[in-house]
Amino acid sequence: MTPFESVSTLKEQMSKSIIGQAKLIDTIILVLLADGNMLLEGLPGLAKTRAINALSKNLDCGLSRIQFTPDLLPSDITGTEIYLPNETEKFMFQQGPIFSNLILADEINRAPAKVQSALLEAMEERQVTVSGKTYKMEDLFMVMATQNPIEQEGTYPLPEAQMDRFLVHTIIDYPDDDAELEIMRLNKREAAPETTKEVLKTIPQQAIFNARKEISKIKVSEDMEKYMVSLISASRYPDKYDAELDKLIDFGASPRGTIALDRCSRVHAWMENRDFVTPEDIHSVIKDVLRHRIAISYKGRAEGVSTDQIIDKLIEVVAVVA
Template sequence: MSSSLKQVQTIISRINQSIIGQEAIVEKIMVALLADGNLLLEGLPGLAKTRAVKSLSKELKVSLSRIQFTPDLLPSDITGTEIYQPDAEQAFTFKQGPIFANLILADEINRAPAKVQAALLEAMEERQTTVSGKTYEMQPLFMVMATQNPVDQEGTYPLPEAQMDRFLMKVIIDYPNPESEKQLLRLVRNEAKGAVQTEEPFEQQLIFNARKEIQAIEVSEAVEQYMVDLVFATRRPEKYSEQLAKWIDFGASPRGTIALDKCARAVAWLRGRQYVTPNDVREVIKEVLRHRMILSYEASAHRVDTDQVIDEILQVVAVI
């Protein structure tokens, strides 16, 4: 086991002490960071979506910006703007917005209109933003973690498909079990007493070292074909199942295949292996594909969601 893997596992263990009962979610957040992607967290209010992001920022020496999306938010509130200073040598100086940080928490991203959401697009995909014709680079370690609430949809703006596709993963947070909730109560009491100790955060270089090791993870031709077949089944469902053909209107883009490869390699690395298995692919396929498909009216009428469609795809697509 490499030193980078040991340190990353330590980070995951520390976050799990702060986010009780959400071990699978914490690992998916780390997978997204290791795979150098952006993450969309969806869950009901009070399920520690924001806390999860903040807990990650405490374990690494990184800057964190929190943007509360509201209907009156402007694009310049995210990217920054040029300010006129008549006494300065340069009359206009650029004041950076909150997007210029390592970790960006876009809280309730679906509360702002599309024009504001689009301000994130260039930064998320190109790792740069353009203001008044000038391009500004993002930090080398950069990740957008957006949250959204699946209920209380009045006054919200659904994310455009183009922006959804730029999220590497969509993670759904559910309620903790009763035992975890009891531990959560004790944790909150201890935090109120100041009895919870904080550990020294790790350097950013740890993540870059881990990413180099993940790049070296081997993917066999059979696993490559398996990933391609899974994504292809979302585009040509009629070749695999009559039921799938009724459920899917539009399938995943090539970004889905690339994301599946990145995340599967990150999972294999976390498991201490130098190669990807089909189980690694299956472990992340729902988070990678659930936001990249558009289901039919018939699927909606029968209350079939994307996770059920992916379960069906896993049943009909064979491993070579």
Template sequence: MKETHQQIQFLAERMNQSILGQENVVNRIIMVLLANGNLLLEGMPGLAKTRAISSLAKNLDTGLSRIQFTPDLLPSDITGTEVYQPDSDEKFIFQPGPIFNNLILADEINRAPAKVQSALLEAMEERQVTVAGTTHKMDPLFMVMATQNPVEQEGTYPLPEAQMDRFLMHVIVHYPDTESEIKVLDLVRGEASEKQSGGSENETISPQVIFAARDEIAKIKIEESVKRYIVDLVNATRFPAKYSEQLNSWMDYGASPRASIALDKCSRVHAWMNQLDFVTPDNVRAVAHDILRHRIVSSYEANAEGINKDQIIDELLKQVAVA
């Protein structure tokens, strides 16, 4: 366990060297990868969202596909299509699309129509794609990182709640602090010089480390009281009136059972990353915001009062006690 943990730490350190001031984003990307899920990142342009997933692929020595979502994109542009081959014994041969890779960057997912979004989300959920009645399996190491721009919503197709639910985590990317941004200037200048001089060899980590870590995470213990706490948290989003009048006025709809499953998975990963062999309520609380943020629907009253979803989750964590 110790050796695997050290290699994952090394991966995080290497990524943080090239993505300055975004330690939380790096942490969440690795956490979602270890939990075998998919990630939705939301932030303004230029906050290293693309760089983050590229850095993961570079340091993990895996394939990366970047798909720029646009209004004219077709489902077959993602999944692939059958091509007619007159000289072949099989007249139609499947030509895989960019979804058939290890790491997928779905850039500005809300700029493509619902049919295209659905094609991607099927692959995320089922880990397979069906074209012309034939099912094609994805690679064992597969993760989608989709990005959204919180502004410029004209001409976009916002993801419905049912599709948002398919993402394990929804992470908000903030601006880096002043000191980190100064270091970014030096980093970019240094990389430009290195590129001109021919670059340098980069030590990579085997993808087998991820599978080994997943096996260890599956053995992390979770007590019945912590399981009850997870379910109580999710249940409180559905029946907030049981906990407080304020919570009830702030929420219209609660989270599905996928939220309970996600809290269980990610709290185990969080415990493992902190070198614990059991899950504590603190591990659950540490991942709650990123898991519940896109799964609850805030009310008109909350929006009118300027109460965001993170504030609602803060109140939820205050109201729900460990059994």
């Protein structure tokens, strides 16, 4: 199979067990192809854990799940050195759960800052340093961190600088009634003792690496590059574009936002089976890319304005370069 066919098969197989969350499946695959990490926000029971489990089952890779709690230590994530009294080498490094291909960091905002930073260091540097020794991560590596938008008392919200390290911030909501009905039926089929489980052929990791090579060749015209830069610039200097918008934004996206918008737009174009980026590709990914990179002003929060509404306004006031 070609890389595109392999990724399409992966998406199709995941869709069989994840009902009503097509956008979530697309975004997980997009982030994996873009070699990034994602922050996923949604209420309990919306298939966040099931989604990454489905990815690991259909892709030839490992999965580690870390439940973040207030008593978690950095070594619980990265691993630690253990003492061996009867060996020549007195200490041996025992790897933590971060040493896997896919990492589910469940409710990341429930652990203190020191633990969060241990995870984010591994995400950014793709390595862990313990007692002066550096240990490399897997070549195929992605963190999916989740947050619950309710029950925020006693949590440790991620600082903006750490949020910026996530390629995208995706928000998922309840499925519609038809999808809910199918979810209920799927659950009953899976629970039935006589159910014969379908044997799925796993997609090799190499298919992802081959897809990334093709994505690196996706054409981005100078006009599209300038359009992306203008959108980011408008988030930083909104007074140049719209007086009302200026009152709603405290600060805009960093250069990481520009890089992320370019990467995600190219992946989206590839997933649409095109070899060039269009404004529609940029519009399709911009909310996930900028949602956690724009700070709403006090006036904006008081008026109940959301980041998504601000991004819609950015798209409205920034002209597409032709």
